[in-house]
Amino acid sequence: MVFESPPRAMVVVMGVAGCGKSSLALAWAAQRAWPFIEGDALHSAAARARMAAGRALDERHRGPWLRRLARAMADVPGPVVATASLLRRRHRALLRAALPGVAFVHLQLPQAVATARCAARLGHFFPAALVASQFTSLEPTDDEPDVLALDAQAPLATLLHCMALRWP
Structure with a gap:
């Protein structure tokens, strides 16, 4: 599956649960007037229920979800920012193959911080107990040149500035 389109900016903010993917991607979308795609919203009901029950997803759930994400991004005619965990190289490779030119922002933080952030979130389906499995x-x-790695504990303004240096 390859979606052909003219060159355009496509960015996926990635990382473990609690790293701030949605916060950064939403702020970037607002700052740049880019459409935003929340990767979590593309999970099937079964996958969301599985995670809410404290069970990590397997490839049977991830493959269709990644294809839905690629399709949703391809359907946007201009620049787009999305969120997705993309913890494994093969998941990033799938998006690269489907969306030539896609780039990634990897928000990195210590496991203890991610766990604490997830525990503090109200109403989110992803339990803090699953953070360890993500790490x-x-x-x-x-070694992936299309990935901009950033410290997820940096202020949002700093993260946005770093992104702006990469995508002026």
């Missing part, structure tokens, strides 16, 4: 699944992005 187990997380594969480094250090």
